[in-house]
Amino acid sequence: MTLGAAQQIKADYQRALHLAQAGRHREAAAILDALILKVPTAPEFPYKRAQLAAQLGDAQAWCRLIDKAYTLRPTEPAIIDEAIKAHTSAGTSDRVIELMTAKIALDPASVRPQADKALYLQQIGNFDASEKLFRKLLKKHPNDAELYRMFAATIRFKPNDPLIGAMRRLAKHPKLSPQGKLHINFALAKAMEDTKHHDKVFPHLHRANKAQAALWPDNATARVAEWTAVVDAQKDLSPMAEAAPSEPGLIFVTGLPRSGTTLVEQIIASHSDVLAGGEIAAALRAAYSTFGSGADMTELAKAPASKFQAFTSQLHRAYATANTANTPYLTDKSIMAFLIYKVLHSTLPNARFIIVHRDPRDIAVSIYKNHFTGGTHRYANDLAAIADVIKQFRQIVSHWRATLPDRFVEIRYEDLVQNPVEGSRSLITAAGLDWQDQCLDFHKADGTVKTLSLHQVRQPIYQSSAQAWRRYETDLQPFFDAWGDTPWD
Numbered sequence: 001m002t003l004g005a006a007q008q009i010k011a012d013y014q015r016a017l018h019l020a021q022a023g024r025h026r027e028a029a030a031i032l033d034a035l036i037l038k039v040p041t042a043p044e045f046p047y048k049r050a051q052l053a054a055q056l057g058d059a060q061a062w063c064r065l066i067d068k069a070y071t072l073r074p075t076e077p078a079i080i081d082e083a084i085k086a087h088t089s090a091g092t093s094d095r096v097i098e099l100m101t102a103k104i105a106l107d108p109a110s111v112r113p114q115a116d117k118a119l120y121l122q123q124i125g126n127f128d129a130s131e132k133l134f135r136k137l138l139k140k141h142p143n144d145a146e147l148y149r150m151f152a153a154t155i156r157f158k159p160n161d162p163l164i165g166a167m168r169r170l171a172k173h174p175k176l177s178p179q180g181k182l183h184i185n186f187a188l189a190k191a192m193e194d195t196k197h198h199d200k201v202f203p204h205l206h207r208a209n210k211a212q213a214a215l216w217p218d219n220a221t222a223r224v225a226e227w228t229a230v231v232d233a234q235k236d237l238s239p240m241a242e243a244a245p246s247e248p249g250l251i252f253v254t255g256l257p258r259s260g261t262t263l264v265e266q267i268i269a270s271h272s273d274v275l276a277g278g279e280i281a282a283a284l285r286a287a288y289s290t291f292g293s294g295a296d297m298t299e300l301a302k303a304p305a306s307k308f309q310a311f312t313s314q315l316h317r318a319y320a321t322a323n324t325a326n327t328p329y330l331t332d333k334s335i336m337a338f339l340i341y342k343v344l345h346s347t348l349p350n351a352r353f354i355i356v357h358r359d360p361r362d363i364a365v366s367i368y369k370n371h372f373t374g375g376t377h378r379y380a381n382d383l384a385a386i387a388d389v390i391k392q393f394r395q396i397v398s399h400w401r402a403t404l405p406d407r408f409v410e411i412r413y414e415d416l417v418q419n420p421v422e423g424s425r426s427l428i429t430a431a432g433l434d435w436q437d438q439c440l441d442f443h444k445a446d447g448t449v450k451t452l453s454l455h456q457v458r459q460p461i462y463q464s465s466a467q468a469w470r471r472y473e474t475d476l477q478p479f480f481d482a483w484g485d486t487p488w489d
Contacts, residue, residue: 043072057320234342255356258366260413282318361469387482
């Protein structure tokens, strides 16, 4: 290759990167396609092109191109990570395991890649292999508090499990970091609950949540202002006459964390025409990037048509990528999507909206005892804040109930678990689908489940989680004080 040709290739590549950064993805993709043909041995071209394929909603090209980049440079961590993302999205679990194993081989001493593999094994339902790998890691790294917390979420401890003693010793370590205190106390709370030592659960939860609150403090005022502003920005917004039905049709399943949205999504997704998208999180992100974030969101009724076109284009790309099975319908259980139901209703004429309600006391217990990704759901560290969030959520749902004319359905978790057959039939009807008997066997379905509730997803509907709050009634007093005389239903 001549010097001039090499310089031209470099210039073309830089131009493609600039176009991609500017959001001109198709133009960037065309340049990269030409570069792949000119220099078929350069891994950076198919790597970048694969990322663009994901943004353009071409799931097959995403996998094909990143596999090409991986073949050219199999020791590049960034390429392996992108390949894991692509094949996880595509549901090709054997390939994901192969890639994760290759990443581990690059740095066998690193804990995180092995823990990620253990978690993925759990997500695809291979619980035995997951537990075996976790226990092997903990034997090598007995002072890794986060590893205990990750493992605790994947199993049910037995009273004689030696790891409980190991966790207790680590919890008393004088040099344990704030993050370590957070992780080990969440793990011990789970172990105490599993082994029926209910009086010891909340003392560990208080320590865990106190440590987490210090790392990621909550700002209730900012949260209330954000949610209120976003809902107000959608006032007087009417359905778009030019709005076209999306492909796939979207079924939004939302509710507060730990309210039963995973159960609802899995029942719906057991239908042959539906794929479970999980927490795609595209809708609110697209709304914020198009119309302004939080309190800065513009008045949508006055927004130009071009803004709505940009919004729906971004949504269509995201959902096309997520719909790896090319089913007619796709679920999205992104929790915060409930904030923008009006704009989704206005721009997606074939979308369905299902709100899941659950006893606030059970929601409070479940939120408080579960670890969320750092910086998310910051209110979860305080029982009074949890009460306030549940009340604001219900106020917003009440607003949508009064303003959205159709396609909006509310269900109660307790009704569903008490009468699974009738509840499941009503749920499938609410999703706009015809009944299939396999919807009662959702727990037997294959597929990856990324949720704190994945153990429950692999079981038939059960009622033991209803009114679980009664075990901790005394511990919940701060929640009751903040709730006041607001009705439970």
